[in-house]
Amino acid sequence: MAQKLSEEYGQQFIVENKPGADGSTGADFVAKSNPDGYTLVIGIPGPHVINKYIYKNQPFDGAKDLAPVVVMSSQSPDLP
Secondary structure, three states: OHHHHHHHHOOOOOOOOOOOHHHHHHHHHHHOOOOOOOOOOOOOHHHHHHHHHHOOOOOOOHHHHOOOOOOOOOOOOOOO
């Protein structure tokens, strides 16, 4: 994915996988990163919406600490 994005946009993309905690590990890293516009998280709804209801000590608030950029895929017929 990073190679194709780099070719398409003419700048380097780096993928850093941060698995764990049902996606919260990577999302937490991005939520606490410098908001420079270059650090993104691609993930499932868990870290952004659901995990705060499942885990007692979620280290970030997905609604406040992360901003949606684009819908990459959907299983809902109501979304594009």
